[in-house]
Amino acid sequence: MSDVKIHRVKPEWKKNALIDNETYLKWYAESVKNPDKFWGKHGKRIDWFKPYTKVKNTSFTGKVSIKWFEDGLTNVSYNCIDRHLKKRGNQTAIIWEGDNPYDDRKVTYNELHEYVCRLANVLKKHGVKKGDRVTIYMPMIPEAAYAMLACTRIGAIHSVVFGGFSPDSLAGRIVDCKSTFVITADEGLRGGKPIPLKDNTDKAIEIAAKSKVKVDKVLVVRRTGSKTGWVEGRDVWYHDEVASVKPDCKPEKMKAEDPLFILYTSGSTGKPKGVLHTTGGYLVYVSMTHQYVFDYRDGDIYWCTADVGWVTGHSYIVYGPLANGATTLMFEGVPNYPSASRFWEVVDKHKVNIFYTAPTAIRALMGAGDSHVKKTSRKSLRVLGTVGEPINPEAWEWYFKVVGDKKVPIVDTWWQTETGGILITPLPGASDLKAGSATRPFFGVQPELVDNEGKVLEGTASGNLCITDSWPGMMRTVYGDHDRFVKTYFSTYKGKYFTGDGCRRDQDGYYWITGRVDDVINVSGHRMGTAEVESALVSHDKVSEAAVVGYPHDIKGQGIYCYVTLMAGEQWSDDLRKDLVAHVRKEIGAIASPDKIQFAPGLPKTRSGKIMRRILRKIAEDDFGALGDTSTLADPHVVDDLIANRQNKR
Numbered sequence: 248m249s250d251v252k253i254h255r256v257k258p259e260w261k262k263n264a265l266i267d268n269e270t271y272l273k274w275y276a277e278s279v280k281n282p283d284k285f286w287g288k289h290g291k292r293i294d295w296f297k298p299y300t301k302v303k304n305t306s307f308t309g310k311v312s313i314k315w316f317e318d319g320l321t322n323v324s325y326n327c328i329d330r331h332l333k334k335r336g337n338q339t340a341i342i343w344e345g346d347n348p349y350d351d352r353k354v355t356y357n358e359l360h361e362y363v364c365r366l367a368n369v370l371k372k373h374g375v376k377k378g379d380r381v382t383i384y385m386p387m388i389p390e391a392a393y394a395m396l397a398c399t400r401i402g403a404i405h406s407v408v409f410g411g412f413s414p415d416s417l418a419g420r421i422v423d424c425k426s427t428f429v430i431t432a433d434e435g436l437r438g439g440k441p442i443p444l445k446d447n448t449d450k451a452i453e454i455a456a457k458s459k460v461k462v463d464k465v466l467v468v469r470r471t472g473s474k475t476g477w478v479e480g481r482d483v484w485y486h487d488e489v490a491s492v493k494p495d496c497k498p499e500k501m502k503a504e505d506p507l508f509i510l511y512t513s514g515s516t517g518k519p520k521g522v523l524h525t526t527g528g529y530l531v532y533v534s535m536t537h538q539y540v541f542d543y544r545d546g547d548i549y550w551c552t553a554d555v556g557w558v559t560g561h562s563y564i565v566y567g568p569l570a571n572g573a574t575t576l577m578f579e580g581v582p583n584y585p586s587a588s589r590f591w592e593v594v595d596k597h598k599v600n601i602f603y604t605a606p607t608a609i610r611a612l613m614g615a616g617d618s619h620v621k622k623t624s625r626k627s628l629r630v631l632g633t634v635g636e637p638i639n640p641e642a643w644e645w646y647f648k649v650v651g652d653k654k655v656p657i658v659d660t661w662w663q664t665e666t667g668g669i670l671i672t673p674l675p676g677a678s679d680l681k682a683g684s685a686t687r688p689f690f691g692v693q694p695e696l697v698d699n700e701g702k703v704l705e706g707t708a709s710g711n712l713c714i715t716d717s718w719p720g721m722m723r724t725v726y727g728d729h730d731r732f733v734k735t736y737f738s739t740y741k742g743k744y745f746t747g748d749g750c751r752r753d754q755d756g757y758y759w760i761t762g763r764v765d766d767v768i769n770v771s772g773h774r775m776g777t778a779e780v781e782s783a784l785v786s787h788d789k790v791s792e793a794a795v796v797g798y799p800h801d802i803k804g805q806g807i808y809c810y811v812t813l814m815a816g817e818q819w820s821d822d823l824r825k826d827l828v829a830h831v832r833k834e835i836g837a838i839a840s841p842d843k844i845q846f847a848p849g850l851p852k853t854r855s856g857k858i859m860r861r862i863l864r865k866i867a868e869d870d871f872g873a874l875g876d877t878s879t880l881a882d883p884h885v886v887d888d889l890i891a892n893r894q895n896k897r
């Protein structure tokens with residue numbers, strides 16, 4: 248791969264950036280040589296009610312224990328709001344851009360303070376206490392951020408559930424963390440289409456009740472004004488509630504290791520895991536990465552297009568930017584509504600300087616044609632970013648040439664829900680860029696590649712990506728199941744955090760993430776456990792068995808390919824196919840919609856009954872010339888049938 252084009256850091260960037268390459272190398276060396284000293288210094292970027300004296304206390308072996316700044320006291324909402332008020336009370340904290348281009352709103356830091364305090368007081372009034380779990384199921388409106396910040400103000404733990412998830416998925420998450428308070432809206436609005444959030448919440452609460460988790464209160468924000476069900480005594484309107492409480496609420500003094508939020512994410516097995524992040528280390532890490540990765544300056548208008556339902560929204564719409572006193576743009580809509588120019592029109596309208604989105608959006612907009620971009624100015628842009636999945640070099644080059652007019656550096660940021668913040672990334676003034684590479688580790692991050700037996704690979708190599716030591720933003724546990732945390736992340740390769748990603752390191756020490764090596768697929772930047780889709784399929788009464796794999800998809804990155812075996816006596820039909828798609832959407836949500844379903848009278852299994860996914864992946868990729876060894880199969884003939892009826896024939 249020596250013919251990869253290198254985009255060198257431009258001289259003006261070298262000169263003016265917060266971090267140039269010399270600084271990067273120096274700081275990086277310090278950060279791994281003496282993490283206590285390095286993070287002891289940078290931990291002070293946030294305000295502490297009581298300063299920490301201990302910095303790092305972490306172990307990746309045995310029971311695994313991660314503590315940062317453990318004797319310090321702080322508060323996230325204080326850091327994201329109050330400490331800015333003196334200097335920038337009248338500065339815009341949140342620019343809200345509605346689904347409809349004529350709908351927008353600006354919220355200053357003073358206003359943010361009032362709204363968050365009022366909501367915090369509403370939570371208190373209804374008996375929500377420090378440590379309680381609050382579920383937030385909201386559209387992309389500022390009230391979603393108020394809700395998160397209000398929780399942090401009083402020390403409640405939020406669990407934000409993406410608005411695209413089904414009532415079943417919402418219920419599962421409510422039950423897992425025993426959350427008895429839900430904040431939602433009547434409806435969401437995306438691409439002109441309403442999303443029935445309150446109705447979904449009502450259904451979810453019924454489902455949760457069957458598992459003996461009773462939701463006592465539902466706080467409802469009026470977004471569209473549509474009619475929804477209403478349970479007297481349980482449901483209350485946000486606008487009524489906030490009007491009747493005080494506009495001031497003292498921030499709770501939180502220990503650095505007090506839980507901040509739970510965010511559910513799919514793994515390779517079973518139900519989603521509640522990834523738990525804590526207070527101090529998380530905020531230090533996301534604010535620091537937000538500043539240096541995006542070369543963020545005072546006064547910049549910063550826009551991350553993610554949804555607050557994902558970790559990207561937590562760390563880089565809400566917490567990182569607000570901790571830095573930034574103006575953060577929250578977008579309710581979608582990239583192609585009303586037209587494929589929307590992103591760039593919003594960039595021009597609000598003079599966005601830093602723009603952060605997902606490769607799937609870039610690919611979709613690239614497909615819509617350059618004219619949608621070229622008719623806009625985009626001259627405010629200074630940094631472009633991507634996140635969520637590998638970006639193919641063609642899409643990278645298009646982003647660089649057409650969107651950035653070859654002037655704007657791109658930061659391809661690799662990280663995970665579990666990592667809290669960005670781990671491998673270019674810094675715009677320091678890193679020469681190669682299209683498709685996330686380049687080098689951020690300060691304090693020590694990547695390592697290992698082979699399947701755990702042997703450490705040096706130099707130029709391909710292997711499984713591990714991180715050998717702790718950084719302040721990492722997850723602390725799986726909520727309610729520490730054993731699962733240890734087993735999932737620290738047992739495959741003893742004493743190392745295993746990411747689940749495959750990765751290549753080139754001759755310049757640059758990292759190239761190649762995608763998941765476990766049974767997790769990445770569909771439009773959304774992470775999906777194949778096991779979850781399988782269990783949704785087999786919960787259909789006509790399905791006896793299912794196996795799900797990913798296959799390369801031009802826009803989505805990966806598509807969902809399902810092999811389904813029916814109950815004896817059931818007949819395959821197009822109607823059943825449609826029914827199965829609808830069933831999976833109902834069980835999980837639209838993001839899990841199968842792209843291809845193949846009726847499979849038999850699945851390829853070993854004699855011990857294990858499904859050989861390697862073979863299923865190959866067939867789904869239409870690459871069955873390279874099936875490898877099939878001699879261990881119990882019945883090699885099933886493969887011929889699967890090949891003959893494959894759904895991705897080229």
Ligand code: WT7
Binds near residue numbers: 659746772
């Ligand atoms: C998985 C994590 C991190 C926020 C959004 C996704 C993939 C993420 C990149 C990137 C290649 C990437 C990995 C990772 N991924 N960023 N820049 N290049 N792959 O968070 O849902 O927890 O998914 O997304 O496979 O493991 P997530």
